[in-house]
Amino acid sequence: MTSPRLTSLSDVQGHVREPDDDQMRLECGVFGVWNAAEASAVTALGLHALQHRGQEACGIAAYDGQLFHTERHMGHVGEAFSGNDLMHRLPGRYAIGHTRYATAGASVIRNVQPMFADLEASGIAIAHNGNLTNFRALHAQLVTEGSIFQSTSDSEVILHLVARSRKGSMEARFIDALSKIEGGYALLALTNECLIGARDPLGIRPLVLGDLNGAYVLASETCALDMIGAKFVRDIEHGEVVVISGQRTIHSSRPFPAAQARPCLFEYVYFSRPDSVVNGRSVYDVRKRMGARLAQETGVPADVVVPVPDSGVPAALGFAQESGIPYELGIIRSHYMGRTFIQPSQGVRELGVRMKHSPNRQVLAGKRVVLIDDSVVRGTTSLKIVRMVREAGAKEIHFRSASPPIKWPDFYGIDMPDRDRLLAATKTMQEMKEMLEVDSLGFLSVDGLYWSMGVGQRDPVTPQFTDHYFTGDYPTRLLDREIAEGRNEPNERQLSLLVSA
Template structure:
């Protein structure tokens, strides 16, 4: 968890374009649409027919890619990456795409997820004399590929690498005049395929396709490797077809933009459905229902529609607070929350309020929000959460606290209510959540502790 933050954070976004003379510019636009998935740094690599050129820097997409820098990225194939460090430590050397010179020529890889067996593989590679220069899973994958290329052709080698690695991943790989998109056998991390008049696109979310006017074709299937080159599109399943995928349900709860289509459903409609189910399961007599912006807005609309309680924007978010904002030296109560969120006092005063948020992690932010509303004159505050209690850490590429730092793991629901200061507290049930989803083939491990991919190999023994 970054700097004690009271939210979950996704690791990154990926994008790849094949067959368009402005491939790098299109990847830039895709990364711009996917900025919410990673804000620490960004990179684009483009293949000009002979070499791979890249730009990788710390910062936001709009700040990093000037016209001058994008002009250097020639070619009809390009991939890109937005990074958010899951370990809380940022280093520019870990920026992606990672680029290497292999027997088949220059290669580049952009990756989203977390390899469960990365430590064991890395340790063995080091014992074999391999030198690492970054701390990324991407470099581990590249070294595995390099070893296999000694005796195997490129596609066979890459397929066999997919059988060696365990965990969650979506990635785009650029090499040998090809663009390859891959998704782990459980399909934990999302990856969508699109098509333009003169090329193909792979992105973490469909909102990126909308921005560049690309047609959504389908989602890359769990365990699938899609290869695009001059001969067309080919599909492989190195681990075989998967019967029980487990995509991350928190994409629907919080990570994805609501205007995305993911795992067979509209994110907006799913979140709205969560809000409606929450109103059915946790009704309350109130004057208004307000969201914690921005992630709680869509669920609040659903709650309002189902409960017939008027929807109001009772808390306003300042969207222009940057990471470098300097806090004043004097002791201002709850400054970190106040600089981002501010109540509409005339709307709040004397009212019984339902407050809808997507999750409670440590509980510290919820406590400060409740206090803000109390100070603004709220008569009653009823906190409603559009996900079940998040009691277990994620090992699949999501930045989460340890189990003991997750308040719902160590406190009862009533103890959490008293800690945050609300009059009542209610969560959507896991059963209610499942009723909103088109199927139950999701990873619910952060709610249940039942992990679809055994995380035991993460232990550095």
């Protein structure tokens, strides 16, 4: 058979960026609860805490002991799951939920999760954070063998693999499906008998276990546990599958060969909420350490340290404390910019940055400003902010990034542009400085980021974290990408083994 050809990252991920888009989209958030009163209301609260991980769509699947009930909506959690009738719409003591940004599959309702299917033994709903790097290869073979897909999301592949498995129990069928997928993922599955949670073998995507008055909770981040008043129990380990059933029975297994954990560094740089604890590390503390190390590596005489809010705030605090330069809020962020705001012309789009960020002229005028942001992607938004600060009267602008230069795209759940559109991949430091119109430019080093994580330097042989966006060292095979670039053209028998092994 002929495998589908993919021509760009937007093809791999199923959508195309807007021309002026210069932000990394958040991945997705998953939340599940087993045997709790008003489970869907608890899930809605948990998803609200995870809203930062995906703001395009959300959904909840609940089980009342006899029937599954599902709702999926475009938009924010608060818009979709408010009202006193939620428990009437989604009854039961068992539920999972998902908040989404489309990193694989277009942004349409049929791609919104959780995805549900009726199997011969049970219904099953699945919520997935991450990306499968062999999705297209699996999808092509499943379609050839008769599978009918209702979406373009990579998550639906998992449902088909579970349905095709001939293993005896739902747990075994789920593990059988996991054995065929590659990439980064945190997965939740709800059946009429159990709640299943799984984390990819490298632990790229996070997943935690909590306790809500005797009910077990699974969530992408600890901030979701805090929102509902649940106690943190532990992280789900890399490659671990947990099955929660009965009143309070939890079974853990490690069905795949042991591997060294390599959690995603961008959870700490950008994605996770600062009040979360990810893999035992406070995100807030790590970001402050990043700022302190950035001051050590790229210090400059200045009058004021100013964060690009909100994600640059902890690093700016660390930079200010380490350097002794006063910290000030020189940029004020509006939290009320409408999600559906229409930008009808290029001129209006150019003003869009001012809807989110406004200069505090009293802080900036006549000052030598150290401007701290979490990262630089394409540089277009950074340039707009620099110009805004300059127009507010700043005498000098020294731009500092609290992460290393981003030089490589991601395929594990982060929406990054193709490599030829990443600023640091296409320009020298001097060229970036000139493009951003700043007096100086500095980035945190890769070893500095590892130091901020408390592990000293990066081990070049066995890196402790997933860091390919800085180093080009991808932690897994990228089968779909290899096929797209013509470097791997598996034959029909090889593809068949992907789904039948």
